[in-house]
Amino acid sequence: MGYHSTSETASNTADFLVRLKDFLVGTVGWTLRDDRSGDAEPSYVLASPGESGAEDIFLRFVNDSAVDRIAVRAYLYWDAATHTGVKEAFHTSYTYIKTVDASAFLYWFYADRDHVFIVTKIAAVYYGHYCGLLKRFWSGAVAVTQSAASPGSGVTLQVNDASIFRVGGYYLIKDNAGIERVQVTALDTVASPNTVTLASLVAAYASGAKIGEDPQPVVVGHYQSPGSFYAINKFDGWASTTSQTGTCGAAHGGFQTASNPDQRQGLITLFPWLAAHTTAAYKELRGELIEVYAHGGGITDSEDVLDLGGVTYKVFNLSGPGWCAVKE
Incomplete structure (x- = not known):
């Protein structure tokens, strides 16, 4: 359904939660x-197939017992019948949206079916606060299994x-229960259906499981995004709620003030926010944030609008990352 944005005033945290749900479901298409x-702790779980229609995105927004915030959690899968999530990414101290429980505040929403x-x-x-898919640097293509798979060595699917x-x-x-890293040892693109042989498989997987380079790069950011985040998986799957840590860094090399504006034409440059896992055991440049950019902020104030050839960007001096511009 494309990219959408809006800005309004929420009466309080409870009102904000409903407005967020209504925007993502009614306007964006989640x-x-x-x-x-x-x-007792009101929440909504929202799901999206992404802009491609092939993604699996499950986000939970919770008005929990902590004051002045909406907690945000991401999942490999959410079972609506049992009201439980599978393989969560969340940190009680960081992954939330800053709000006010007892008074009004301004907000801006920017979203598509990816994020x-x-x-x-x-x-x-x-x-x-950023949550949802990254603009991945690895392939998003997936193959879908046509039958259930059992653990073992030399498994052909x-x-x-x-x-x-x-x-x-x-x-x-x-699949909806698990995720792991596998190595392909053989494939057959002539057979109908095609087959792929894996060196080994630790767990069982249901028919309809997806196999790909990076099939679900879903993250949930800190309340001072862009910055640190937690992902629901890394290169070898999921370990725990807070084990797939990552961080964002603006791709300006420290030269953002050389273009805020530049002296030649008076132009401002927007730099993408890169997203990476930096822990020694799983270092990886994973992708970048969608339609969120860094800049030097030299000739702008928060809530100014930059017009880049008919595409507009709202400017904010955000707590933590500093000057950012977000596509409207």
């Missing part, structure tokens, strides 16, 4: 996966398309 608004970026203005301070693989390559396999 699905209300689970309505837990009647719980949402939220800005709230609390008193005179602007806070950002029927898939709808084996042409996306290369022999010797490493991939992730995932």
Whole structure:
């Protein structure tokens, strides 16, 4: 359904939660996966197939017992029947949206079916929060298994398309219960259906499992996004709620003030926010944030609008990362 943005005033945290749900479901095209608004800690679980229609994005927004915030959690999968999530990414101290429980505040929503970026203005301070897909640097192509798979060595699976693989390559396999890293040792693109042979498989996977280089790069950011984040997986799968840590860095090399504006034409340059895992055991440049950019801020104030050939960007001096511009 494309990219959308809006800005309004929320009466308080409870009102903000409803407005966020209504915007993502009613305007952007997400699905209300689970309505837990009647719980002691009201929440909504929203799901999206992404702009491609082939993604699996599950985000939970919770008005929890902590003051002045909406907690945000991401999942490999959410079971609406049992109201439980599988393989969560979340940190109680960091992954939330800054709000006000007892008074009104301004907010801005920017979203498509891949992600949402939220800005709230609390008193005179602007806070950002990013969650959803990264613009991945690895392939998003996936093959879908045509039958269930059992653990073992030399496991051959029927898939709808084996042409996306290369022999010797490493991939992730995932279903609604698990995710792990696998190596392809053989493939057959002539057989109908195609087949792919894996060196080994630790867990069982249901028919309809997906195999690809990076099939679900979903992250949930800190309340001072762009900055640190938690992902629901890394190169070898999921370990724990807070084990897949990462951080964002603006791709300006420290030269943002050389273009805020430059002396030649008076232009401002927007730099992408890169997203990486930097822990020694799993270093990886994963991708970049969608439609969120850094800049030097030399001739702008928060809430100014930059017009780049008909495409406009709202400027914020965000707590933590500093000057950012977000596509409207």
